[in-house]
Amino acid sequence: MNELSMSARMNIGSDGLPPFKVKSVEPIYTNTREYRLKRIKKMGNNPFLLPAQDIIIDFLTDSGTSAMSDRQWAGIMGGR
Secondary structure (H helix, E strand, C coil): CCHHHHHHHHCCCCCCCCCCCCCCCCCCCCCCHHHHHHHHHHCCCCHHHCCHHHCCCCCCCCCCCCCCCHHHHHHHHCCC
16 A cells, blocks of 8 residues: 555644544552452462453453553554
8 A cells, every 4th residue: 555545544634643642541450469369369379260350460361451552553553
């Protein structure tokens, strides 16, 4: 796809910038160590059984609970 048609599709202005700014921000709620230990024990020490609201950082599954970098967003927006 050529650059002109991509610009037209993305509605980019004469300054080369799109008329919007994308941000993904949401609060992170934490809890006590005792609460976390009680929850994981209740789930039989299986972290895959924990509900999403009990997960603060997920290093294993990359389930989309963390923010994306500007390069990741650029890849999505550019179709890569």
